[in-house]
Amino acid sequence: MKNYLTKIKTQNPLIHNITNVVAANFSANGLLAIGASPLMSAAIEEMDEVPRISQALVINIGTLMGKEVAAMVLAGKTANEVGIPVVLDPVGVGATTFRKQTVATLLKEVNFAAIRGNAGEIATIADVHWQAKGVDAGAGDADLAKIAQVVAQKYRCVAMISGATDYLSDGQRQAQIHNGTPLLPKITASGCLLSAICGAFLSVAQPEDYFHAMLEAATTYAIAGELAAQGLNPNQHGQFYIHLLDQLASITPQQILQYKRISL
Amino acid sequence: MKNYLTKIKTQNPLIHNITNVVAANFSANGLLAIGASPLMSAAIEEMDEVPRISQALVINIGTLMGKEVAAMVLAGKTANEVGIPVVLDPVGVGATTFRKQTVATLLKEVNFAAIRGNAGEIATIADVHWQAKGVDAGAGDADLAKIAQVVAQKYRCVAMISGATDYLSDGQRQAQIHNGTPLLPKITASGCLLSAICGAFLSVAQPEDYFHAMLEAATTYAIAGELAAQGLNPNQHGQFYIHLLDQLASITPQQILQYKRISL
Amino acid sequence: MKNYLTKIKTQNPLIHNITNVVAANFSANGLLAIGASPLMSAAIEEMDEVPRISQALVINIGTLMGKEVAAMVLAGKTANEVGIPVVLDPVGVGATTFRKQTVATLLKEVNFAAIRGNAGEIATIADVHWQAKGVDAGAGDADLAKIAQVVAQKYRCVAMISGATDYLSDGQRQAQIHNGTPLLPKITASGCLLSAICGAFLSVAQPEDYFHAMLEAATTYAIAGELAAQGLNPNQHGQFYIHLLDQLASITPQQILQYKRISL
Numbered sequence: 154m155k156n157y158l159t160k161i162k163t164q165n166p167l168i169h170n171i172t173n174v175v176a177a178n179f180s181a182n183g184l185l186a187i188g189a190s191p192l193m194s195a196a197i198e199e200m201d202e203v204p205r206i207s208q209a210l211v212i213n214i215g216t217l218m219g220k221e222v223a224a225m226v227l228a229g230k231t232a233n234e235v236g237i238p239v240v241l242d243p244v245g246v247g248a249t250t251f252r253k254q255t256v257a258t259l260l261k262e263v264n265f266a267a268i269r270g271n272a273g274e275i276a277t278i279a280d281v282h283w284q285a286k287g288v289d290a291g292a293g294d295a296d297l298a299k300i301a302q303v304v305a306q307k308y309r310c311v312a313m314i315s316g317a318t319d320y321l322s323d324g325q326r327q328a329q330i331h332n333g334t335p336l337l338p339k340i341t342a343s344g345c346l347l348s349a350i351c352g353a354f355l356s357v358a359q360p361e362d363y364f365h366a367m368l369e370a371a372t373t374y375a376i377a378g379e380l381a382a383q384g385l386n387p388n389q390h391g392q393f394y395i396h397l398l399d400q401l402a403s404i405t406p407q408q409i410l411q412y413k414r415i416s417l
Numbered sequence: 418m419k420n421y422l423t424k425i426k427t428q429n430p431l432i433h434n435i436t437n438v439v440a441a442n443f444s445a446n447g448l449l450a451i452g453a454s455p456l457m458s459a460a461i462e463e464m465d466e467v468p469r470i471s472q473a474l475v476i477n478i479g480t481l482m483g484k485e486v487a488a489m490v491l492a493g494k495t496a497n498e499v500g501i502p503v504v505l506d507p508v509g510v511g512a513t514t515f516r517k518q519t520v521a522t523l524l525k526e527v528n529f530a531a532i533r534g535n536a537g538e539i540a541t542i543a544d545v546h547w548q549a550k551g552v553d554a555g556a557g558d559a560d561l562a563k564i565a566q567v568v569a570q571k572y573r574c575v576a577m578i579s580g581a582t583d584y585l586s587d588g589q590r591q592a593q594i595h596n597g598t599p600l601l602p603k604i605t606a607s608g609c610l611l612s613a614i615c616g617a618f619l620s621v622a623q624p625e626d627y628f629h630a631m632l633e634a635a636t637t638y639a640i641a642g643e644l645a646a647q648g649l650n651p652n653q654h655g656q657f658y659i660h661l662l663d664q665l666a667s668i669t670p671q672q673i674l675q676y677k678r679i680s681l
Numbered sequence: 682m683k684n685y686l687t688k689i690k691t692q693n694p695l696i697h698n699i700t701n702v703v704a705a706n707f708s709a710n711g712l713l714a715i716g717a718s719p720l721m722s723a724a725i726e727e728m729d730e731v732p733r734i735s736q737a738l739v740i741n742i743g744t745l746m747g748k749e750v751a752a753m754v755l756a757g758k759t760a761n762e763v764g765i766p767v768v769l770d771p772v773g774v775g776a777t778t779f780r781k782q783t784v785a786t787l788l789k790e791v792n793f794a795a796i797r798g799n800a801g802e803i804a805t806i807a808d809v810h811w812q813a814k815g816v817d818a819g820a821g822d823a824d825l826a827k828i829a830q831v832v833a834q835k836y837r838c839v840a841m842i843s844g845a846t847d848y849l850s851d852g853q854r855q856a857q858i859h860n861g862t863p864l865l866p867k868i869t870a871s872g873c874l875l876s877a878i879c880g881a882f883l884s885v886a887q888p889e890d891y892f893h894a895m896l897e898a899a900t901t902y903a904i905a906g907e908l909a910a911q912g913l914n915p916n917q918h919g920q921f922y923i924h925l926l927d928q929l930a931s932i933t934p935q936q937i938l939q940y941k942r943i944s945l
Binding site: 171174175178179215216245248249250251252272337340341342354386387388389390391392394 | 438441446450455457458459460461462466470501536548590652658659660661662663665666667
C-alpha cells in the first residue's frame with residue numbers, strides 16, 4: 154500500500170464524472186467521503202474544459218443517451234491530451250448492441266488508464282463468452298484472472314473485475330482482493346461508486362503506479378464495505394447504504410493494512 | 418396471496434425501467450431489496466433490445482424529456498411484442514398538456530398490464546374531474562373504486578389508485594388495501610418505487626393472475642411501509658427512507674399473511 | 682423571524698425545480714420534509730405551464746445539458762409573467778465558459794428574486810476574481826458581504842453566499858448567519874437543497890419581505906444541520922444525510938428562535 158488514501162485527503166482531487174442518473178448522487182457522496190471533490194457533467198458544451206481543471210475523468214455508460222457518446226469521446230480525448238487518468242465503467246456492455254458499439258467507440262478513441270466492471274462486462278470486452286444478465290454480473294466459470302489480463306494487454310490499461318473476489322491485472326502483474334461483503338452488490342451503483350473511487354486513487358498516482366493505485370482503491374472500498382456491514386443482517390440494505398458512506402469517510406491506512414486480504 | 422414474493426426472490430427477474438431522475442436510484446435499490454434486478458434505460462437506441470432480455474417493463478413519465486416519449490413508445494411496443502407485462506406510472510398527468518398528450522400517446526400505442534397512480538392521476542386518465550395539484554394527489558370525493566374500474570375496463574388492464582387506501586380493479590374484480598403509513602407519501606418517489614415493484618410482481622405471474630399479482634405487490638409494499646415506520650415518529654422521513662429498503666429486503670410471506678388488511 | 686416555516690407547512694406550496702441529476706432526489710425529499718411539494722421538470726414542452734401551477738421556481742445549473750438552457754429561460758419568463766419568485770443556483774459557474782454563458786443568458790432573460798451560491802460562484806457573478814475549484818467554493822479573502830451586496834444591487838435581488846458563515850444582502854440590508862456544521866459541505870447537493878428551500882420560503886412571502894424570507898430559510902437550514910450533526914462524528918456523512926431530512930421535517934419556529942446566531 155502506497156497510502157494514496159492520505160494523498161486524496163490531502164490533495165482533494167477534482168474528479169470529473171460522466172455517469173448515469175442512478176449513480177450520480179451516490180458517487181458524488183462517496184467521492185466526498187473518501188476525500189475527493191466530485192464534478193458531474195455530461196454537457197458536450199463543456200467537455201473540452203472540465204477535464205482541464207480535473208485530476209481524473211470517470212466515464213460510466215450506465216444510462217447513457219445517444220448524444221452523450223459524443224460528450225464522452227470529447228471529454229476522454231481532452232483528458233488524454235492533458236494527461237489525466239481516465240477510467241471506463243462499461244455498465245451492461247453485453248446487454249445491447251448500442252452499449253457494445255458505444256464501448257467499441259470509446260476504446261478506439263480514448264486511452265483508458267483503467268477499465269473496471271463485473272465479470273460479464275469485462276468478459277464482453279475481452280470477447281470471451283460469458284452468460285450475462287442485463288447489467289448484472291451473471292455467472293460462469295471462465296478464468297477471471299486471465300480475462301483481466303487479456304483486457305489489460307489489449308487496451309494497455311489496468312483491468313479490474315469486481316465480484317466476491319476482485320481480479321486485477323496490468324497485463325503483467327496480477328492481484329486478487331478477497332475483501333468485501335455480500336451486501337455490496339445489494340445496493341445499486343456500488344460498482345459505479347467503486348469506479349469513481351478508482352478515479353480518485355489514480356488521480357494522485359504516477360502512471361507507473363496505476364496498478365498499485367487500483368489495488369489500493371479496490372482494497373479500501375472492499376474493507377470499507379466489510380466495516381459497514383459489521384452488525385448488520387443481510388437484509389439491511391438501507392442501513393448498509395448509509396454505513397458505507399460513513400466508513401468511506403472514516404477508513405484509515407491502518408485499517409487497510411490490518412484487514413487487507415490480497416493474493417499476488 | 419399466491420406468494421409471488423418468493424418467486425421474485427427465486428427467479429430474480431430483470432425489470433426494465435424508463436423512469437425519472439428523482440426515482441431512479443430509489444427504484445433500483447427497492448427492486449434489489451425485493452429480490453429483482455433493475456435495469457434503468459431510456460436510450461432509444463436500445464429500446465428494441467432491452468425489453469427482450471427483461472421480464473417486465475415499467476414506464477414512468479415523472480421527469481420525461483421530449484425525446485423520451487419515442488423511447489417509451491418503442492420500448493412499450495417491443496415489450497408487447499415479446500409478451501412481457503408493461504406498467505404505466507402517469508406521474509402528474511393532470512398537471513400539463515404535454516403530460517396528458519404523452520399519456521394519450523402511450524395508451525394508444527402500448528398495451529399496459531397495469532396502470533398505477535394516485536387519485537388525481539388515475540382520475541385524469543378516467544376523464545373524471547379531480548382537483549389535482551402538480552404531481553401530488555390532491556383531494557376530492559369521487560368514487561375511487563369506480564374510477565379504478567373505469568380505467569381498468571377502458572384500457573383492459575389492472576388499475577391501481579394509491580393512497581391511504583389503495584383501490585384495485587381489473588374491470589370486474591375490486592379490492593381495497595388498507596395497509597400503509599402516513600410516512601410513505603412523505604418520501605419522494607415512494608409511488609414510483611411501488612410501480613417498479615408492481616413490475617416485479619407481474620413479471621413472475623401469468624397474465625390471468627395479474628390482478629392477484631398487483632394485489633400482492635401493493636399489500637407487500639404497504640406492509641413493508643408499516644413495518645418500516647414502527648418506532649419512528651412522523652418527522653423521521655430520512656430514517657423511514659432507509660428502513661423501507663431494509664423492510665422490502667426482509668419482509669416474508671408470513672408477515673404479509675399476518676398483517677394484510679384487504680377488502681374484496 | 683416572520684415564521685414562514687409555519688406558512689409553508691400550512692400552505693404546502695408547489696415548488697417547480699429545474700435541477701441537476703445529483704440533487705433531484707435529495708431536493709425533493711428535503712422539500713417534502715420542510716412541508717412543501719416538489720415538482721421536478723425540465724421538459725421544455727411544459728415550461729410555459731408548470732410555473733403557472735407553482736408557487737416558486739428554482740433554477741439550478743448543476744448538470745445542465747445544452748437544450749435545458751432554453752427550458753430554463755422559458756420557465757423563468759413564465760414565472761416572471763405570473764409573478765412567482767425565481768431562485769438561481771449558479772452551480773460551478775466559474776468552472777467553464779458554457780456555465781458562464783448560461784448564467785449570463787439567464788440573468789439577462791429572467792428576473793430572479795434570489796441568487797444563492799458559494800463564494801466562488803457569487804464572486805464570479807459579481808465579476809470579482811475568486812479562486813474557485815470546479816463546483817466547490819475555493820478559498821480567498823475578498824469581502825464576502827460586499828460581494829453579496831454588489832450582486833444584489835446589480836440584479837435587484839437577494840443574494841446569498843453560503844459557507845461557514847452565510848452572507849445575505851438585498852443591496853441595502855446585510856445579514857450574516859453563523860449557524861451551521863462542517864458536515865453540510867460533506868454531503869453532495871446540500872447547497873442545491875438550500876436553494877430549493879429558499880424557493881419554498883420565498884413562495885409564502887410577499888416580494889417586500891424576500892430578504893426576511895431568505896434570512897429565515899438560511900437560518901432554518903443551518904440550524905437543522907446543527908441539530909442533525911448532534912451526536913455524530915465528522916465522518917458520519919451517511920448518517921448526517923438522513924438526520925438532516927429528519928431535522929428539516931421536525932424543526933420548529935421555537936428552535937429557530939432559540940438557536941439562531943445572526944448579525945445584521
